Amino acid sequence: MPGYSEFYFNVDHGYLEGLVRGFKAGILTSADYVNLAECETLEDLKLHLQTTDYGNFLANETGPLTISTIDDKLKAKLLTEFHYFRNHAFEPLATFLNFITYSYMIDNVILLITGTLHQRPIAELVPKCHPLGSFEQMEAVSIASSPTELFNAILVDTPLVLVQQPWHIPKSPPPHYKIRVSISHLLIMQWKSYLEAFYKFCEKQGGTTAEIMRPILEFEADRRAFIITINSFGTELSKDDREKLYPTCGKLYPEGLHLLANADDYEQVKAVADCYAEYKAVFEGVGSGTGEKTLEDAFFEHEVKLNVLAFNNQFHFGVFYAYVKLKEQECRNIVWIAECISQRHRTKINNYIPIF
Amino acid sequence: MSGKDRIEIFPSRMAQTIMKARLKGAQTGRNLLKKKSDALTLRFRQILKKIIETKMLMGEVMREAAFSLAEAKFTAGDFSTTVIQNVNKAQVKVRAKKDNVAGVTLPVFEHYQEGGDSYELTGLARGGEQLAKLKRNYAKAVELLVELASLQVGGRKKRRELLVSYCSEMETSFVTLDEAIKITNRRVNAIEHVIIPRIERTLSYIITELDEREREEFYRLKKIQEKKKVLKEKSEKERELRRAAGGEHEPANLLAEEKDEDLLFE
Numbered sequence: 001m002p003g004y005s006e007f008y009f010n011v012d013h014g015y016l017e018g019l020v021r022g023f024k025a026g027i028l029t030s031a032d033y034v035n036l037a038e039c040e041t042l043e044d045l046k047l048h049l050q051t052t053d054y055g056n057f058l059a060n061e062t063g064p065l066t067i068s069t070i071d072d073k074l075k076a077k078l079l080t081e082f083h084y085f086r087n088h089a090f091e092p093l094a095t096f097l098n099f100i101t102y103s104y105m106i107d108n109v110i111l112l113i114t115g116t117l118h119q120r121p122i123a124e125l126v127p128k129c130h131p132l133g134s135f136e137q138m139e140a141v142s143i144a145s146s147p148t149e150l151f152n153a154i155l156v157d158t159p160l161v162l163v164q165q166p167w168h169i170p171k172s173p174p175p176h177y178k179i180r181v182s183i184s185h186l187l188i189m190q191w192k193s194y195l196e197a198f199y200k201f202c203e204k205q206g207g208t209t210a211e212i213m214r215p216i217l218e219f220e221a222d223r224r225a226f227i228i229t230i231n232s233f234g235t236e237l238s239k240d241d242r243e244k245l246y247p248t249c250g251k252l253y254p255e256g257l258h259l260l261a262n263a264d265d266y267e268q269v270k271a272v273a274d275c276y277a278e279y280k281a282v283f284e285g286v287g288s289g290t291g292e293k294t295l296e297d298a299f300f301e302h303e304v305k306l307n308v309l310a311f312n313n314q315f316h317f318g319v320f321y322a323y324v325k326l327k328e329q330e331c332r333n334i335v336w337i338a339e340c341i342s343q344r345h346r347t348k349i350n351n352y353i354p355i356f
Numbered sequence: 357m358s359g360k361d362r363i364e365i366f367p368s369r370m371a372q373t374i375m376k377a378r379l380k381g382a383q384t385g386r387n388l389l390k391k392k393s394d395a396l397t398l399r400f401r402q403i404l405k406k407i408i409e410t411k412m413l414m415g416e417v418m419r420e421a422a423f424s425l426a427e428a429k430f431t432a433g434d435f436s437t438t439v440i441q442n443v444n445k446a447q448v449k450v451r452a453k454k455d456n457v458a459g460v461t462l463p464v465f466e467h468y469q470e471g472g473d474s475y476e477l478t479g480l481a482r483g484g485e486q487l488a489k490l491k492r493n494y495a496k497a498v499e500l501l502v503e504l505a506s507l508q509v510g511g512r513k514k515r516r517e518l519l520v521s522y523c524s525e526m527e528t529s530f531v532t533l534d535e536a537i538k539i540t541n542r543r544v545n546a547i548e549h550v551i552i553p554r555i556e557r558t559l560s561y562i563i564t565e566l567d568e569r570e571r572e573e574f575y576r577l578k579k580i581q582e583k584k585k586v587l588k589e590k591s592e593k594e595r596e597l598r599r600a601a602g603g604e605h606e607p608a609n610l611l612a613e614e615k616d617e618d619l620l621f622e
Contacts, residue, residue, distance in 0.1 A: 231484030294485055296431045332430055339426035343419065348427075 009315035012090040017314070020323050023081060024311060026053025028330055030354040036337050037349050042070070045338055067338050074331040078324070079131050085320060092205060096317045099198045100324055104133025106190045113186075185245070188228065192247040195221050199249035205317070212310050212318030219306055221250030222279065223299050229260045229269055230295065251276055278302070300353050304329055308355065326355055362558040367565035375559045382555060386547040393540040395458040400533050403507055410504045417500055421493040428486035435487070446470075448498055450505075460536045465506035467499060 009017075028036075032052055039045045042065045046058045057073050058065070086097045108129040115125040195217060202213040225246040232242055243261035246252075252260065252272075259272045273279040282298045303325065310322035333352035340349040365371050428435070448467055455464045 227484065294431075296485065300431075336426065336430045339423075339429075343423055343426065345419065345423045348423075351430075 006315050013093050016085055016088060016093065017319060020319050024323055027326055027355055028052055029356045033333065033352060033354055039341055042338060042342055045341060067335060067342060070338055071335050074334060075131065078327045082132060082324065093317055097320060099201060100321055101133055102194050104130040105135060106194060108133045110187045188245045191224065192245060195247045196249045208313055208316035209318060212313055212316050213321065216306050218250045219303065221247035222252045225250060225252055225257060225260055226269060229263055230266060233265060300329065304353055304355055329353060330355060362554060362561050365558060367562040372559065372562045375555060375562060379552065379555045379559065382547055382551050386544055389540055389544045392458050393537060393544060396460065396537045396540060399457050400537060403533065407507050410500060410507065414500050414504060417497045421497045424490045424493045428490045431486045450502055463506065465502050467502040
């Protein structure tokens with residue numbers, strides 16, 4: 001319902017929006033980060049986290065505290081919150097939340113396929129999947145022996161069927177590096193079609209949701225395009241292949257993508273970015289030295305900014321997406337600070353990305 | 357004082373010459389071994405210094421590498437499963453070569469790359485730069501480890517295995533170059549304090565025996581002379597006595613210028 005969402009939104013989704021805003025209030029602020037950065041050991045970190053919204057999430061941990069347990073527990077907390085949202089959601093919020101999980105599902109499926117190709121037992125692979133992206137047919141992925149079978153038997157029952165990209169998995173195992181190439185191609189192609197499908201969905205929703213999600217998804221698509229370009233310098237990826245990997249739902253489509261596909265070095269990429277106002281600003285902040293901000297960091301910051309802006313509007317689904325992404329970033333920040341503390345390498349401890 | 361006896365040999369001039377030659381040989385041998393020991397010690401010290409340097413550097417490099425792993429994880433998410441799944445053949449391999457130091461062969465490890473970089477496309481979607489840095493750092497760490505291994509294993513020439521050895525476990529293996537040095541030193545000391553004195557003792561024994569024999573000879577001659585003199589005096593006395601008793605005249609002298617009775621005509 002374009003333009004009239006204020007009237008009908010709260011009927012179905014008001015409770016959940018209120019809930020997510022409450023959770024948003026619990027996201028760590030820069031004061032919290034400063035406190036965490038002052039810690040000397042991981043135990044101090046745990047103590048500080050107890051005063052925040054995280055509470056005693058590490059309370060039941062026996063044995064020495066490791067970074068991976070912290071990471072797992074942070075993710076588990078996000079998972080419980082997300083499942084709560086999902087379970088209480090009505091349509092179309094339910095589909096929206098599903099879309100959020102598709103990206104993790106894609107990662108998981110690729111992981112399982114790679115593992116199966118290398119003959120690893122399924123029981124070893126399932127725990128390594130991202131929990132947000134789990135679906136019932138995960139274990140069945142290993143049984144499929146050909147791509148069409150995989151698609152017809154398994155994926156068609158999963159929500160991934162919405163991601164309409166033909167799965168070009170080679171039938172016979174080619175030499176190993178080609179598998180890797182094709183698998184990572186597969187990953188990027190899936191992401192591309194996922195982003196485009198998500199974009200279409202948001203546009204169909206219309207109203208404030210479309211307004212808020214559009215810049216976020218466009219930025220995500222363009223960011224991928226930039227990063228693929230920059231990282232493909234010096235590899236065997238040809239320009240045509242590269243162009244096929246760019247998602248088309250961003251601002252760069254179509255001229256920018258074409259220019260990017262022909263770019264040969266970082267300067268040319270920067271020149272392309274200079275044509276678009278926000279990306280110009282992002283690239284300006286980037287230095288090429290080791291002590292300065294990298295391009296990836298700049299992109300993260302921009303993403304965080306966009307996500308924070310989503311909360312300024314009410315009655316749309318963007319808040320859920322923004323919340324998940326911000327929580328993820330927070331998780332990464334905490335793990336980064338914890339690693340710096342445990343490795344006693346405090347020089348870069350302030351390289352996290354503050355949210356509020 | 358066992359072990360310090362002289363060599364049992366019949367003392368003769370020839371034996372003496374032989375012993376002298378052996379002494380010379382032992383002394384030359386000792387000098388050469390001393391030189392070898394010095395060379396080995398010099399090399400040992402160099403290696404030790406290098407090991408200390410490399411270990412310090414190692415600590416730094418490993419720290420740096422672990423930190424860049426953290427950075428990469430921050431940006432690229434969890435790529436550990438991707439990496440583990442895609443392992444097949446080793447890209448960095450180690451070749452073992454032999455190095456000869458003053459007669460002691462030490463293995464030297466040299467690393468070389470084989471095949472292309474199979475993780476080129478891992479960070480394509482995100483985190484590529486950090487992953488590249490990570491790969492560089494760990495490559496440096498592996499290089500250092502190989503160097504350290506060849507330095508430390510360079511002690512292990514006795515063991516036939518040429519495995520890549522890692523610092524903490526192989527601390528004690530560095531003894532072997534040390535062992536070679538100890539053996540050489542032991543030999544030097546043995547020659548210096550056992551062999552050479554023994555030969556010298558033998559030599560002096562031979563000399564004393566020879567001298568004694570000469571003295572015996574000399575004494576014997578002297579005794580014989582005395583005896584002869586005594587005999588001569590005795591026979592002189594007897595002759596005097598007989599002459600005094602008359603009846604003894606000089607025997608005819610064929611060469612005397614007297615008249616010969618047998619001559620009929622003069």
